[in-house]
Amino acid sequence: MGFSFANDVATPLLDQVFVPDDLKSMDQAALCRLAQELRGETLRVVSETGGHLGSSLGVIELTVAIHASFSAPHDTIIWDVSHQCYPHKILTGRRDRMRSLRKKDGLSGFTRRGESPFDPFGAAHSSTSISAGLGFATARDLKGEDGHVVCIIGDGAMSAGMAFEAMNNAGASGRPLIVILNDNDMSISASTGALNRHLSDVRRKAGTNVGNVFENFGFDYRGPVDGHDLDVLVPLLAELRDEKDGPILLHVITRKGAGYAPAEAAEDKYHGVNPFDVTTGKQNKAEAKALSYTRVFADALIAEAETDDRIVAITAAMAAGTGVDRFGAAFPDRTFDVGIAEQHAVTFAAGLAASGMKPFCAIYSTFLQRAYDQIVHDVALQQLPVRFAIDRAGLVGADGPTHAGAFDILYLANLPGFTVMAASDEAELVHMVATAAAHDHGPIAFRYPRGEGTGVPLPIRGEVLPIGRGRIIEQGGQIALLSFGTRLADCLKARRLLALEGISVTVADARFAKPLDTALLAELVDNHSMLVTIEEGATGGFGALVLHHLANCGMLDGRCAVRTLTLPDTFIAQASPEDMYEEAKLTARHIAAAARNGLTVARPNADIRRSARAGQQELPTRLHRAEDR
């Protein structure tokens, strides 16, 4: 089906839509026109804001048909991942706010309960829609209410185990539930796996009753139908709406990026884009000042793999985002994209490690959360040397709280036998890849943030770091700033700010949250009035481990004041990473303020205590007392 749109298409019908019920008065021809206007509006918005364009363009007609056939919010419409929800947001009263999409104080790039009654369930992590939908359907039935529950899930999202857990349960429940499988034969990259092959088979043999995996789950399978043809979709959805016999799966075939030639022609179908020129499709990309951490990771792993054929790389449908695609270009036989299946990815890696391979599991911090039991039960308990390359550590910006890498420090460093590292810059990342490659006696993880590095020169080859050893970057006196991760740069800025006030500061890079560098901790506590730990993680991580250690060694008994700077105990809404770290109070000025304020209440420092213990020995000149400043 061809689409025509112009950037300046008039929107007389869209101008009349404030809530989905405004579609009820439109005939087929008007709905087709509305879809055209909606496609143009979606393009105009995303050309200004950036975001997830391809998937949104692929569901323009489906979104119109759903909102023409059902009555949200009385009917529950749940979008899986919901990166494709921009047309839905435009039709549900948020058109006027769409240019705030993914910005500070703006609309979320995903569905969010607090944002609109038309968003009954938040998303962004994949494959949750059917589980949530069954929850809504079950509550509806228990309360004796009516209303339809419609879940729209992509072929990529359908590849996750959680989706099949939900299908298994929903199919057996017999409850009326409509699952629309939006099959565009794409994930972020090309879809992988046997399900994808099955769906290709079904698409190819459309009309024949090819053995259908979904019917075996107790769903009434319908389709496949053209997901861009409103003349098919609207009457069909009305028909399904009026059937209430049980769960139905409608298989629709769409095209990711549909209706916009630059997107349709792109390999990734413009899955995630920067602001762009609508007429040419050219994205506005700022000149990179340094390689991204992702790129540095990929190249470092390739360098290690060139001399170690036991190294393999695993991604869970994020080949480009993790840089595993670069590794795959170099070592196609040693690269595995398991689909959106983080749980499987981790235990698959455990099996590889148990067989003597060196698996690098490259998974964003936030998505790794999905595989926690596998990390504990299959990797840590068996002390298997799985290497976790944890990208998107810390705050990630426009994707907001659903994608924040906030918890991996605490959820990994509390596991016995785990080694947990954080790179303070991209040179350190190269060393940590080498260290992980050499670490064969237990699980090891290294974390690094989204985006560009600092531009520091990269080592020719990574060096294996001494496990559990940090390093002092700048030696000072009264205050010690101990950083875990890339806040090190802000600590060095804070040191300069404090120096202007005559406050002398030591800055150290912990490198390891586990095992802790206890010798470094003792040195810092003994020789400073104030120790501040800083990490791009939630409370309960690195700082907590430092406090545990100091407390249990009796090193908190008045020798040195300790403060731990972490992400706050809140979910921080999307903004630029800089604005998010400002809100998290983890910038240089906040670090300086915490140190300064702490110093005003610091009790007599270790050197005084120590001299009392050691019988008034001469104090080393470089040590300073709080009251000397």
Ligand SMILES: Cc1ncc(C[n+]2csc(CCOP(=O)(O)OP(=O)(O)O)c2C)c(N)n1
């Ligand atoms: C648990 C989890 N893992 C990975 C991702 C990253 N991710 C976002 S969208 C996507 C692909 C989804 O493919 P599909 O469901 O087919 O939707 P499409 O983009 O094709 O519309 C992936 C892997 C995620 N959101 N959640």
Ligand SMILES: CC(=O)[C@@H](O)[C@H](O)COP(=O)(O)O
């Ligand atoms: C929707 C989704 O989960 C992914 O597209 C994610 O937004 C990618 O994040 P990055 O842009 O950091 O690779």
Ligand SMILES: [Mg+2]
């Ligand atoms: Mg898809």
